[in-house]
Amino acid sequence: MLNLERLRTLDALARHGSVSGAAEGLHVTTSAVSQQMAKLEREVGQQLLAKNGRGVRLTDAGRLLAEHATRILSQVELAQADLEAQRGQVVGELRLGAFPTAARGLFPAALCHLRDRHPGLRVHTAEMEPAAAVRAVLRGDVDLSVVLDWYNKPLPVPDGLSRAAILDDPADVAVPAAHPHADRTEADLEDFADDDWVTWGEAQFCDEWLLDTLRSKGVEPRIAHRAEEHATQLALVAAGLGVCVAPRLGRGPLPAGVRTVPVRQVVRRHVYAVWRADADRRPSIRAAVDALRTVGARIV
Template sequence: MLELSRLRALHAVAMHGSISAAAIALGYTPSAVSQQIAKLERETRTTLLERQGRGVVLTDAAQQLAATAQQLLALVEQAETALEERRGQPTGRLVIGAFASAARGLMPSALAELARSHPTLDARLVELDPHLTPDLVARGVIDMAITHDWDISPLPAPDGVERAVIGDDPSDVLVPAGHPLAGHAVLHRSELADQRWICQPPGSVCHDWLVRTLRASGHEPDLAYQVAEYQTQIALVAAGLGIALVPRLGRSAVPEGVCAIPLEPAPVRRLYALWRPGAARRPAITETVRVLRDHWPLRH
């Protein structure tokens, strides 16, 4: 008889594209995932993974088995949801995917409350790109996701996913203390032209917002430093190298020599929790959404 844990490992490799990524999603080591696949190959007497360069690819037989595994895992989720709903208490495993600043600024206190209040709930966190998580939720790779959108780029609602608003995260302009803008109580978008910018790389919503906003005012932005991590951007601002637009969530206190100035109208990203409709009755889902909202740190 095929073991569900081994089918789950194969399904994760199929969904994530590699053993290492599957291990992160499952909370295992890569060697543990490899061992599960090897056992499944022996049980089925079938080659499931083939080496290709530094990675692996699924054989045709593995693709077929992974599709069956997805159906079985969906049935297991339905059964677990029904049992959890009957008990009326959050229980079982709940894998949550969150982007970096949400993982840092929101999840620690929320996860601590869930662990303290619901010891039978095994809530787990995986840091993921917010653009990937809606599809991962829809396909059943993770149970819930924390993602976001901006005013210029609303989050599309993919088929098979429900969502709830967690909170709004405004952004400030960070400038060196000696900068000509440092004395302003509020900045307006017309004042942002002709500045040397520190921003995220192309493809990020923050980068796109900055480019669109400055071009709309007739100015081509000078994007001198393009780095993904906000903490690195803040360090570059502190060094006097430029100014940056940084969301408040997950942002540590600005260091000495840096000023955070509100922008009017304020660019805001909105955070959502996503889950599959089939899991909506799970007390684990409803309780986690409640706790995330209660622990939202940016109250006005």
């Protein structure tokens, strides 16, 4: 009989494309992946992996079995969800991912909410950017992720995922205290056409949104600095080195020397949760969505 954990290893190899990628996705060593695959090859009596330069590739038999493994693991997920639903208890393990400001702004209160109401549930979290978070849910590396898109730039969500809105997160423009617009009650993005901009990492989803949005308003932004974390962006603004878009979720107190100006045509991020549709009936998923929505409602 085929071993489920070895099929899970084969599935991870097919999805990640390498032994190291599979090991990272499964949170095991590369040696453990190789050992599981060697055992699976002995189990089926066929070669499933072949050398490909310094890496490996799946043989025809490996690809065939990997396709079956994907379907088998999906059925196992459905069985687990149905059993949890029948039992009606929020227990077991739940893995959550979120982009950094959601991890900071939502997770502490939401996890306390879950701990107080469902002490039998063990929750593990990780920070990840929205596109990577969607891929992690599809791969099964996490059970649920908190992701975002912008009011004018949706994030593609593949088939097979369910989603639930958590909150809409307004964003302001953060400027140095000495900026000519620092004391305005509102402004348009194009009012900052002559400023240097502090933005996210190149080609990140939010960076692409900012560039596309400014260009749609006839502004070619001067990108002076790039930083992953909003705290770093605000520190650069405080030093008088540019302006940035500053969403409110997880923002915390502003550094000295920084002011925020609301945008006249409100700029918002849509924050929502995504999970695999075959896990829809899991009470732990529903409990996590409820906790996130409860915290999101308080923030709004």
